[in-house]
Every structure is written in C-alpha cells, then in structure tokens.
Amino acid sequence: MPKRTTTLPLTLAPRPAGTGATRWLYDALRTEILEGRIRTGVRLPATRDLAAQYGLSRGTVVSAFDRLRAEGYVVQRTGSGTRVNTVLPQDLLRTPRTPARPAAERPPARHLTGFVSRVALFRGYEPRSIHAFRDNQPALDLFPITVWARVAARRLRRVGPALLVGTEPLGYPPLQQAVADYLRTSRGVRCEPGQVAIVSGVQEALDLVARLVLDPGDRVCLEEPGYIGAARVFEAVGATIVPVPVDAEGITLGARPWRGARLAYVTPAHQFPLGLEMSLPRRLALLERARTAGTLIFEDDYDAEYRYAGRPVPALQGLDHHGVVLFSGTFSKVLFPSLRLGYLVVPPDLVDRVTAAKSVVSRHASLLDQAVLCDFIADGHFGRHLRRMREIYAERLGVLLREGRAQLEGLVEISDIEAGLQAVGWLANGMTGVAAQRAAAGRGVEVTPISRYARAPLAREGLHLGFAAVDANEIRRGVRELSVALS
Amino acid sequence: MPKRTTTLPLTLAPRPAGTGATRWLYDALRTEILEGRIRTGVRLPATRDLAAQYGLSRGTVVSAFDRLRAEGYVVQRTGSGTRVNTVLPQDLLRTPRTPARPAAERPPARHLTGFVSRVALFRGYEPRSIHAFRDNQPALDLFPITVWARVAARRLRRVGPALLVGTEPLGYPPLQQAVADYLRTSRGVRCEPGQVAIVSGVQEALDLVARLVLDPGDRVCLEEPGYIGAARVFEAVGATIVPVPVDAEGITLGARPWRGARLAYVTPAHQFPLGLEMSLPRRLALLERARTAGTLIFEDDYDAEYRYAGRPVPALQGLDHHGVVLFSGTFSKVLFPSLRLGYLVVPPDLVDRVTAAKSVVSRHASLLDQAVLCDFIADGHFGRHLRRMREIYAERLGVLLREGRAQLEGLVEISDIEAGLQAVGWLANGMTGVAAQRAAAGRGVEVTPISRYARAPLAREGLHLGFAAVDANEIRRGVRELSVALS
Numbered sequence: 013m014p015k016r017t018t019t020l021p022l023t024l025a026p027r028p029a030g031t032g033a034t035r036w037l038y039d040a041l042r043t044e045i046l047e048g049r050i051r052t053g054v055r056l057p058a059t060r061d062l063a064a065q066y067g068l069s070r071g072t073v074v075s076a077f078d079r080l081r082a083e084g085y086v087v088q089r090t091g092s093g094t095r096v097n098t099v100l101p102q103d104l105l106r107t108p109r110t111p112a113r114p115a116a117e118r119p120p121a122r123h124l125t126g127f128v129s130r131v132a133l134f135r136g137y138e139p140r141s142i143h144a145f146r147d148n149q150p151a152l153d154l155f156p157i158t159v160w161a162r163v164a165a166r167r168l169r170r171v172g173p174a175l176l177v178g179t180e181p182l183g184y185p186p187l188q189q190a191v192a193d194y195l196r197t198s199r200g201v202r203c204e205p206g207q208v209a210i211v212s213g214v215q216e217a218l219d220l221v222a223r224l225v226l227d228p229g230d231r232v233c234l235e236e237p238g239y240i241g242a243a244r245v246f247e248a249v250g251a252t253i254v255p256v257p258v259d260a261e262g263i264t265l266g267a268r269p270w271r272g273a274r275l276a277y278v279t280p281a282h283q284f285p286l287g288l289e290m291s292l293p294r295r296l297a298l299l300e301r302a303r304t305a306g307t308l309i310f311e312d313d314y315d316a317e318y319r320y321a322g323r324p325v326p327a328l329q330g331l332d333h334h335g336v337v338l339f340s341g342t343f344s345k346v347l348f349p350s351l352r353l354g355y356l357v358v359p360p361d362l363v364d365r366v367t368a369a370k371s372v373v374s375r376h377a378s379l380l381d382q383a384v385l386c387d388f389i390a391d392g393h394f395g396r397h398l399r400r401m402r403e404i405y406a407e408r409l410g411v412l413l414r415e416g417r418a419q420l421e422g423l424v425e426i427s428d429i430e431a432g433l434q435a436v437g438w439l440a441n442g443m444t445g446v447a448a449q450r451a452a453a454g455r456g457v458e459v460t461p462i463s464r465y466a467r468a469p470l471a472r473e474g475l476h477l478g479f480a481a482v483d484a485n486e487i488r489r490g491v492r493e494l495s496v497a498l499s
Numbered sequence: 500m501p502k503r504t505t506t507l508p509l510t511l512a513p514r515p516a517g518t519g520a521t522r523w524l525y526d527a528l529r530t531e532i533l534e535g536r537i538r539t540g541v542r543l544p545a546t547r548d549l550a551a552q553y554g555l556s557r558g559t560v561v562s563a564f565d566r567l568r569a570e571g572y573v574v575q576r577t578g579s580g581t582r583v584n585t586v587l588p589q590d591l592l593r594t595p596r597t598p599a600r601p602a603a604e605r606p607p608a609r610h611l612t613g614f615v616s617r618v619a620l621f622r623g624y625e626p627r628s629i630h631a632f633r634d635n636q637p638a639l640d641l642f643p644i645t646v647w648a649r650v651a652a653r654r655l656r657r658v659g660p661a662l663l664v665g666t667e668p669l670g671y672p673p674l675q676q677a678v679a680d681y682l683r684t685s686r687g688v689r690c691e692p693g694q695v696a697i698v699s700g701v702q703e704a705l706d707l708v709a710r711l712v713l714d715p716g717d718r719v720c721l722e723e724p725g726y727i728g729a730a731r732v733f734e735a736v737g738a739t740i741v742p743v744p745v746d747a748e749g750i751t752l753g754a755r756p757w758r759g760a761r762l763a764y765v766t767p768a769h770q771f772p773l774g775l776e777m778s779l780p781r782r783l784a785l786l787e788r789a790r791t792a793g794t795l796i797f798e799d800d801y802d803a804e805y806r807y808a809g810r811p812v813p814a815l816q817g818l819d820h821h822g823v824v825l826f827s828g829t830f831s832k833v834l835f836p837s838l839r840l841g842y843l844v845v846p847p848d849l850v851d852r853v854t855a856a857k858s859v860v861s862r863h864a865s866l867l868d869q870a871v872l873c874d875f876i877a878d879g880h881f882g883r884h885l886r887r888m889r890e891i892y893a894e895r896l897g898v899l900l901r902e903g904r905a906q907l908e909g910l911v912e913i914s915d916i917e918a919g920l921q922a923v924g925w926l927a928n929g930m931t932g933v934a935a936q937r938a939a940a941g942r943g944v945e946v947t948p949i950s951r952y953a954r955a956p957l958a959r960e961g962l963h964l965g966f967a968a969v970d971a972n973e974i975r976r977g978v979r980e981l982s983v984a985l986s
Binding site: 028046132155173181200219227291325336353369377 | 515518522525526529533566569570571572607608609610611612613614615618619620621622623624625639640642644645647648651652655656658660662663664665666668684687699700702703706710711712713714728731732735761778779780790793795809810812813817818821822823835836837838839840846847848849851852854855856858859860861862863864865866867868
C-alpha cells in the first residue's frame with residue numbers, strides 16, 4: 013500500500029446553500045475519489061485537520077467518514093488512519109474522469125437495432141421568428157391563451173386525487189366523448205367514444221399503427237409527393253415505401269403499386285402538400301381496393317378544420333363499412349402544436365390491441381392536459397376559436413390570391429385552394445423550387461419547395477406559400493419581395 | 500332503375516341547436532343514404548314537400564340537394580326528380596349499418612405484427628378508493644395541487660407564442676437543466692443537461708431503449724422477482740426474458756444467465772418488489788460484467804426519492820465510466836402519476852439516436868407541463884414537497900412496523916426497509932400470498948402477493964404492504980383486520 017497522503021489543503025467544491033455539512037463533505041470526498049483525484053490506497057487527512065480547514069465540527073467529519081466507510085469507499089485502521097479502499101476495482105476507479113462528459117471520449121462499440129439505424133431526425137416546428145410564407149403553421153399569436161389559462165386554472169382548482177392518479181390508456185373518457193362528438197358532426201366520422209384513442213399527435217398514431225400492422229419489408233403506399241413525417245415512421249420500422257402518384261382526384265389506384273400493400277397513408281381532406289381534396293368516387297374506389305386487397309388505410313385528416321369554400325366531403329372513415337380505415341388528426345393546428353394532443357379512431361376489433369400497446373409503451377397522455385382540453389371544448393371555446401380563425405385565414409388567403417396573382421404573373425401561378433394553411437404556387441419562370449427558395453430567402457421570404465416532399469423529380473416545380481401564420485401586411489410584403497426575388 | 504319513392508314523412512334526426520338548416524338537412528339525408536335507409540336509385544321527396552314537412556324554406560332544401568349532387572350522392576333529371584345515385588358502388592352503400600359499431604359484427608381478417616400479438620395490457624394506477632395496504636401508490640391527497648395550480652396559472656399567463664410552438668425532441672431545455680441538477684445533487688448521476696430526455700415515464704423510457712438495442716430473440720436479464728412493466732415492454736419487442744435471482748446485495752451475477760445478454764433491467768436504489776438496496780461491491784461488479792460482456796444496463800431509479808434511514812448509495816450511472824448505463828426515473832411517485840413526465844439519461848454517444856427516435860415517434864412531451872414542472876422545481880416547491888412527504892411516510896412506516904410487529908407476530912414478519920412506499924411482510928403462517936390476499940380482501944384490506952411479481956415459485960411467500968397512501972389510522976385498522984384475516 014503506497015504511503016502517500018493527500019496533500020493539504022484538499023480542494024473541495026464549495027458547499028451549496030441548503031446542503032448539510034456532513035452530506036456535502038461526504039459528496040465532495042466521494043467525488044474526489046471517484047474522479048481519481050484521491051487515488052486508491054491514499055490516506056485521507058486526519059479528521060481534526062479537515063474539520064479545521066473547512067470550519068466544520070469534528071463530529072461532522074467523522075460522520076462523513078463513517079458513511080464513506082459503510083459504503084466501502086474507505087477503510088479505517090487504528091494507527092494508519094483512513095485510506096481509500098483498494099477493494100474497489102482499480103480499473104473502474106483509477107481512470108480520471110471529467111464530470112462533464114464521462115463516456116464521450118470513448119463510446120463503447122454498440123449493437124443497435126435496425127430501427128435505430130433507420131430512424132432519422134424529423135424536424136419539428138421551429139420557434140424562430142416567422143415570415144411570409146411559412147407553411148404548415150397556424151397563427152399562434154392569435155390563440156386565446158388567456159382563455160386557455162382561465163379554463164386550466166378553474167380545472168386545476170377543482171382537481172381531486174382521482175385526476176392525479178391516472179386514466180385509461182386510450183384517454184380521459186369525457187375527452188374521448190367530446191372528440192367523438194366533434195368528429196361525428198364536423199367530419200362525418202362514425203365512431204363510439206371507446207374507439208377514440210387520445211394520442212400525442214399524428215406521429216404517435218402513425219407509430220402505433222406501424223407497430224400494429226407492419227413487419228420489416230412490408231409494403232406501404234404513400235402519396236407522392238407526400239408527408240415526410242409518415243415516411244419517417246414507416247422507414248424506421250423497416251417497411252418498404254411505395255410512392256403512389258397523386259392526380260386531381262387524389263391518390264391513384266393503378267394495380268402495380270398497390271399489390272400486396274399492407275398499409276396506405278392518405279390525406280383525403282387536403283392532400284399534403286398539393287392541397288387537393290380527394291373526390292368521392294376516388295374515396296369509394298380506394299375503400300373497395302383496400303377491402304379486397306386487405307390493405308389498411310391510415311387517414312390523416314390533415315388540415316381538414318380550415319375550409320374556406322364549399323363543404324367538405326365526409327371522411328373516408330365515415331364511408332368505410334369494413335373496418336379498413338384508421339382515422340387520425342391532431343389539435344396542433346387548431347390549438348397549438350406544443351400541446352401534444354391528437355386522436356386515432358380505430359375499428360372496434362382493434363380497440364383492445366391499441367389499448368394494450370398504449371398501456372405498455374406510454375400509459376396514457378397527460379391527464380390534466382386532456383381535462384383542460386375537454387373543458388375548452390365543452391365551454392364552446394374550441395368551436396369559437398375555429399370559426400374565428402377560419403375567417404381570419406380566409407381573409408389572409410384572399411390577400412395572397414389577389415396580390416399574388418396581380419404581382420407574380422409570369423413568375424408563379426397560385427393554384428385555387430379551398431382549405432388548409434397554404435396555397436401552392438407553381439413556378440412559371442423556369443426556376444427550380446430550391447433555387448426559388450434560395451432567392452426568396454435572400455429577400456427575407458420563406459417558401460418551401462414542393463420538391464422537398466417528393467421522392468422523385470416533379471413534372472412541375474412549385475412552392476408552398478403559407479398564408480395563415482402572418483398578417484395581411486406581411487403577406488403583401490412577401491408578395492412584393494418574392495416578385496423581386498423571382499424576376 | 501326502380502320506381503320506388505321514399506315514403507313521406509321521411510324521419511330525419513332532429514336539428515341540433517346551432518346547426519344551420521342546410522347543413523343539417525344535408526347531413527341527415529346523407530346519413531339516411533349511407534345507412535341504407537334510403538336505397539340507391541330511390542327518388543327523394545320533392546323539394547317543396549320536404550320544405551313543408553320540416554318548416555324550411557325551399558331554397559334551403561335546394562341548397563342541400565345541390566350539395567348532395569355535387570358530391571355524387573344524388574342525380575337530378577328533369578321530370579324524374581332527384582334520385583340517389585347508382586354510380587356509388589352498391590356493395591359499399593347498400594349494406595345497412597348501425598352508426599354505433601360499424602364493423603363490429605364482421606371484423607375483417609387482419610394481419611397483425613408480432614409486436615401486437617405479444618403486447619399485453621399493463622394495468623395502471625386505479626382511481627378506486629384506497630385502503631391499507633395499497634402498494635406502489637403515493638399519498639395523492641397530500642399533493643399541493645393548489646400550489647401546482649398557482650404555478651401553472653402564472654406560467655400560462657406569461658406564455659408567449661414560442662411556448663406554443665414546440666421544443667426539442669428531448670425536452671424543454673430549462674427542464675433538462677433542472678432535472679440534471681436534481682439528479683446530480685440527489686442521486687449522484689453524472690450528466691450534462693443535453694443527455695436528459697424528458698419522457699412520459701419509465702414505460703416510454705423502456706420502450707425507447709428496447710427499440711434502440713433489442714432485436715427479436717435478444718436476451719434481457721430481469722431481476723426475479725421483478726417489475727412487470729419492464730417485462731411487458733421487452734416481451735412486446737420479442738426479446739427473450741432471462742429471470743436472474745436477486746440476493747441480499749442485489750441482482751446476482753452467475754455467468755450462465757448473463758451469457759450474451761444484450762440488456763439488463765435493474766432497480767438498484769430499491770429493488771422492486773423486495774425493497775433492498777444494491778450494495779456498492781455488487782454495483783461495481785455489475786458494471787464490470789456489463790462492460791466486458793457488452794451488456795447495456797437500464798437503471799430504473801425506482802422509489803429512490805423516499806429514503807428513511809442512512810444515505811443512498813449513489814446511482815450506478817454515477818459509477819459508470821464506460822457508457823453502459825441508461826438511467827431512468829419518473830415524477831409519478833413524487834408528484835402525481837397522471838402528469839406523465841419522467842426522464843431518461845443516456846450516454847453522450849446515444850443522444851442523437853434517442854433524439855431522432857423521439858422526434859419521429861412522439862415529437863416531445865407536452866411543453867406547458869414541462870414548463871410548469873420546471874417552475875415548480877425552480878421555486879423550491881419540489882424539494883419542499885419531497886421533504887414533507889418523506890417525513891410523513893417515515894411516520895407511517897413507523898406505525899406499520901410498530902403495530903404490525905406487535906399484532907402480526909407468527910403471521911407476518913415485516914422486513915426492515917429503508918426506502919420506498921411499501922414494506923415486505925413475509926408470511927409465517929404457511930399461507931400462500933394469493934390465499935392471504937383473498938383473506939385480507941374479505942376484511943377490506945389490500946395486500947399484493949410478492950408472487951405476483953415472480954415468474955418462478957418463491958422460496959418464501961410474502962406480501963407487499965404499502966404504507967404511503969393511507970394515514971396512520973387506516974394503517975392501524977389494516978393491521979388489526981389483517982391479523983384477523985390471517986389467523
């Protein structure tokens with residue numbers, strides 16, 4: 013055993029406010045030992061010296077040493093004082109370590125799964141400042157957060173232990189009921205409340221469904237161009253993505269891509285990213301194909317809430333007589349994205365399976381959030397907010413169409429749209445979407461190329477022009493600047 | 500085309516308050532058509548008759564018919580009136596359907612994955628009334644919900660659009676920081692805030708880790724007896740569960756079960772269900788085994804917060820120099836279970852993988868909940884609540900030990916415990932745990948047999964005796980009744 017003794021003064025980290033002296037000394041010495049600054053076998057300072065150095069009572073130091081001894085960090089022998097234990101494996105203890113990043117410098121070789129090697133970061137909403145024409149983004153500055161806060165405060169004041177305990181995996185029953193009612197009346201969905209799973213959003217719904225029906229190698233039909241978030245989930249579980257072209261009526265039904273497809277992901281209310289609504293005949297034909305081929309349909313009710321002209325065709329789910337449609341939507345666009353609440357409506361025979369899966373992988377969504385949302389709907393705030401935003405967005409869309417068509421002629425043709433938070437501007441000046449995006453960014457305008465959502469080259473290049481998140485003046489500025497950028 | 504006309508009066512569902520007349524009529528007729536009560540080819544009543552029958556203007560009826568026509572439900576021909584379209588596929592539309600459970604009677608044959616066939620419902624907290632000796636349950640009636648409500652109200656009043664947008668997949672950075680600080684000072688965990696993933700609880704953490712490292716057939720070591728929720732996750736992903744006996748120092752390290760183990764799940768702070776703390780030598784030996792064998796360790800910091808005697812041995816994670824430990828815990832027991840917030844601390848080289856996985860499968864946990872929790876911690880309420888509950892639980896444990904040891908002699912031997920929300924009572928009267936549970940239930944006492952958490956028969960049968968969720972009087976009643984029940 014080496015005869016070294018730690019040199020006084022031992023430099024220990026200062027004692028944080030509120031930490032007892034014994035606890036602090038114990039922690040500090042343990043840290044020194046574990047980080048190799050006090051080596052194994054080394055003798056610690058005498059208790060009286062340590063007490064004097066740090067202005068502690070000797071009893072405090074003795075207690076800390078006792079604790080270290082009880083836990084095997086040090087040994088005490090009469091005459092030889094207190095030494096750091098050599099019983100602790102040397103290779104674990106003598107490596108100096110920085111508290112900052114203990115294992116960063118030499119991560120071990122890892123066996124990781126196919127899932128984790130396939131899964132790719134999916135960028136979320138970004139809180140950077142918003143300019144025309146950010147797509148996929150509601151006007152969060154107009155969300156009535158004070159109303160939400162009032163509803164939440166009232167609910168929290170009345171909360172009893174029952175709401176603190178937990179709820180069913182699928183969700184808080186009154187919210188399941190409220191969502192079922194809303195979907196029945198507004199979206200033509202047919203369901204009992206018990207079929208409604210409250211999820212954290214469409215991504216969780218996609219992941220649940222993927223785990224329900226997709227084995228690695230299974231084929232999944234996706235709209236082309238289409239929603240990247242869905243592709244990310246299906247890729248992660250190892251499915252084979254089959255891009256299926258979209259025409260003016262919706263996803264096309266040519267036999268080849270559909271052969272053996274286990275699942276199809278569609279956005280019938282408002283195709284992402286092209287903004288078209290799936291026609292009724294196409295809906296019926298799609299259901300028929302799904303039924304005969306044993307394909308399950310994931311209906312993402314994307315942007316269905318905001319419709320500015322005509323009435324929506326009812327959800328595919330409401331036309332489905334054979335339990336082939338899983339219907340999903342989110343409150344991210346209607347309320348706010350950081351809430352993380354949405355829904356997945358499942359056929360009755362799959363309710364137990366989804367319940368079991370949710371009970372194991374996430375238990376249930378935040379119950380107080382669910383209860384507050386439920387009150388927000390029941391008190392009429394939800395409907396009121398939706399109607400108000402529909403009017404505001406319709407005005408903003410009007411500005412974009414008027415100004416855009418007047419000033420962007422020959423540069424961008426803005427398509428007619430009836431719903432959603434963005435229009436499509438087809439590039440008429442020979443630029444690629446990416447080039448147009450770059451040019452626009454140079455003038456403080458955000459546009460997203462449609463090609464971002466496509467796997468194959470597009471027949472025609474275009475841009476997403478979001479009109480919901482910014483006001484009329486910013487839309488006007490955006491149009492002017494875009495006109496300069498693309499000229 | 501059949502010559503039938505729908506009989507008047509058509510019985511339509513009454514108009515809900517707040518629904519426009521045209522919308523209502525359109526919906527009601529569409530429902531009748533879709534549910535087969537008005538068959539395809541059938542002629543609808545004349546607009547003037549329908550207007551008269553329901554007290555509507557004729558223009559309203561015409562508008563509803565126009566909408567039905569535009570969507571392909573009906574056709575209009577001069578002289579032949581308005582008929583339900585036969586272009587709609589007969590097989591989809593003529594099947595009568597109940598709105599209640601559209602597909603319940605004949606669910607289609609489904610191809611489901613191994614995951615969903617293996618996943619089994621994992622029961623959560625139950626909001627039924629609580630008696631002695633419910634285990635695994637904190638005293639939710641003592642949670643300072645009014646303080647939480649005040650903190651939440653203040654945060655919501657100040658919330659800006661940035662908090663409505665969203666946050667990083669791993670979590671709200673100030674909460675990551677607060678959790679990292681807490682774990683460093685209280686649990687001996689070594690981490691940077693960026694290594695802390697905010698999850699909905701230990702179940703989500705387990706699921707993320709399972710998807711990170713477990714392929715079907717991979718071997719996972721679990722403590723025996725042990726936590727069912729972990730087994731459920733690993734079974735669902737198709738792993739092979741290897742039960743590893745626990746002794747007084749913790750999980751045992753005999754070579755055989757550990758051979759080729761990809762992952763081990765352990766509860767070192769307070770073994771579930773036996774309540775023992777893993778010794779320091781065992782911790783070091785476990786880390787060494789994990790390092791040499793390439794086994795990853797999932798450290799569930801189960802019930803570490805409530806410790807009534809001595810000081811806790813620091814977390815395994817804090818002793819780990821080789822990035823083999825993933826550390827997880829939950830706020831369910833310290834705050835309340837329905838909150839759904841917990842944490843997973845990952846080695847630095849896995850941060851990007853976990854971020855990607857979370858971004859795709861759930862985006863991030865509810866941001867307002869995260870922000871409120873962050874304030875609750877920063878304002879000192881968290882620490883205060885923890886200290887207060889630690890005192891209360893220590894008193895309750897004292898009552899259980901005093902009364903139980905006095906009155907249950909020869910029936911139940913209550914073991915010493917230093918931490919957690921329940922003690923173990925070893926059955927000394929020859930009864931099985933299940934028989935004791937039944938007898939106790941007959942006298943209004945809840946006990947959980949340890950055998951519930953075991954895969955193999957136990958050498959000794961025992962009961963979980965929860966002491967945290969009920970007050971001293973109820974504990975006294977429980978002891979008296981249990982004494983009668985087991986005699």
